[in-house]
Amino acid sequence: MKPALVFGTRPEIIKLAPVVRAFLEMGIKPLLIHTGQHYDYEMSRIFLEELELPPIDYHLEVGSGTQAEQTGKAMIKIEKVLMEERPDVTLVQGDTNTVLAGALASVKLKIPVAHVEAGLRSFDRTMPEEINRILADHASEVLFPPTEEARKNLEREGITENVYVVGNTIVDAVLQNSLVAEKKSDVLERLDLKPKEYILITAHRAENTDSWENLTRLVEILESLPMMAVYPIHPRTEGRLKRFGLWERVASIENLILTKPLGYLDFLRLEKNAFAVMTDSGGVQEEAIILDVPCLTLRYNTERPETVKAGGNILVGLERERVLRYLQRLIEDRDFYEKMAKAPNPFGDGKAGEKIAKILVGLYEKGELKVKS
Ligand code: UD1
Ligand code: UDP
Known part of the structure; x- marks a missing residue:
């Protein structure tokens, strides 16, 4: 065959x-x-x-x-x-x-x-x-x-x-590569990050990046984060931030580490050790629930509703107040955090x-x- x-x-x-x-x-x-x-x-x-x-x-x-x-x-x-x-x-x-x-x-x-x-x-x-x-x-x-x-x-x-x-197949990918990532990746050391003390961010969807208005709302969220964050930036988003004159603003946020997109081993290790992820990515929503990391999704809908029903993912859109409210709750309310982190993986x-x-x-x-x- x-x-x-x-x-x-x-x-x-x-x-x-x-x-x-x-x-x-x-x-x-x-x-x-x-x-x-x-x-x-x-x-x-x-x-x-x-x-x-x-x-x-x-x-x-x-x-x-x-x-x-x-x-x-x-x-x-x-x-x-x-x-x-x-x-x-x-x-x-x-x-x-x-x-x-x-x-x-x-x-x-x-x-x-x-x-x-x-x-x-x-x-x-x-x-x-x-x-x-x-x-x-x-x-x-x-x-x-x-x-x-x-x-x-x-x-x-x-x-x-x-x-x-x-x-x-993302579950296969995570299982096949998690241990390798723990052994081979030195991303936490390189970026000087401690496990569970940072938020991992990715955002690249056309609906979030193609309009000045929505991209500005994303930047405003990045400017208000209550803890250290790391954002491996997709080339689409980098291009749009530069075109809309927002790049310098993002680059100068003090508690935000901007990096190029990362390889899978680095990304998996960062994800597994994150306090929470904030994303508009499909794959990252899936990986977060597999890796027991709470996920806030920067969208108003998702084609992965199983993650929301299971309790591991919350749709926060580009609503800064909503994002901050949930992050604060994750920081202050241990039971809430555990419940999100322990949501069962629906992907096999x-x-x-x-x-x-x-x-x-x-x-x-x-x-x-x-x-x-
Ligand atoms: C595409 C998919 C999206 C998926 C994402 C995964 C479509 C319609 N969209 O979006 O569903 O979530 O891939 O990451 O197929 N660029 C570079 N270097 C690259 C690739 C892209 O600079 O190697 C820049 C270019 O300016 C390009 C822009 O990114 O115009 C968008 O790339 P494109 O492949 O059209 O869409 P993605 O946003 O990557
Ligand atoms: N990913 C990666 N490096 C990064 C960002 C993401 O390896 O810097 C991986 C992530 O682990 C996931 C996949 O890329 O498996 C998700 O791809 P992306 O967000 O580009 O697309 P989507 O899933 O939204 O289609």
Whole structure:
């Protein structure tokens, strides 16, 4: 069997690495196609190295652009590779433009698509990711929702065949890399941070960074934090802060350490030892509940509602008063802190990669891995 994996951004590399590992353990070498949606060393190559992925077969160097430019360019380049290689299945993960491009290019060549992390919905159609998720799910033949809740979203849209709830491969990634991170990363020492005495922040969503108004609200939150904080900054956010003339303001906040985006081992160690995380990232919301760290999400909705229901995540939006109120409560109220930190992980047992590879091989062997007429 010849599976192709199409990916292009930081979270896709992290979350597909366990699937690559599982295929290799079954003696199958998957074809690796990197669109190059992310291209800086610290947004891409560092993860290929740290997660010890085999060499990439195709680097498509799509790069940045408008939504249509990036998706269109990726589709054209992915199509060429798929026509030449004719894999038995194309795997995509998540909700980026790379995912939409990979899914559309593949299904139109009658190569079945398997969507890892299917069925997530924020129900906010102004997010580019929501459109990508919906379209990728509907272009897919095999769907791997991480939770029962995600499966139900698919069912509501009429997708019921070849749907397998397998958990989220982020649990595999965390379990596979946490100990390595504790051993290999010296990030706490480098940044002079003590365990549980700092907040870890990430924010990069278009809705938070693309308007001056929202980015200013984020800056105002950063200016009011009641303890030390560290913010590995996404290139999108850095670019917007500079364009809106807000960079100097952020750089001069005394109790905030700004760093370049970090590798996975450094980031995991920082996350595991954080007092709390504040984020608009999908992957970071998931990792926080896996690592027993309270999470405040800088959004008004989430396609990971399981984390909120479990009690480990609170949606605070860009409301400074709300953020500060919850941070203060976390600092002062030990029971509240413990309850958030101990919220149960809803994303499975860390064997999602293995399950995905086995299910796909099983379908292939039964001759059921094809685009249905
Ligand atoms: C993309 C995904 C988002 C995901 C995020 C993961 C879409 C629509 N969005 O957002 O869902 O959460 O990746 O991090 O696919 N840039 C660089 N260097 C890089 C990559 C990007 O400087 O290596 C800058 C460029 O100015 C670019 C901007 O960041 O225009 C945005 O990059 P892009 O890939 O379009 O979207 P992300 O914000 O990264
Ligand atoms: N991450 C990382 N270094 C950083 C910030 C994040 O390794 O500086 C990892 C994080 O552990 C998580 C993933 O990147 O696994 C999340 O990616 P991102 O926030 O870019 O995208 P999203 O999950 O929102 O799509």
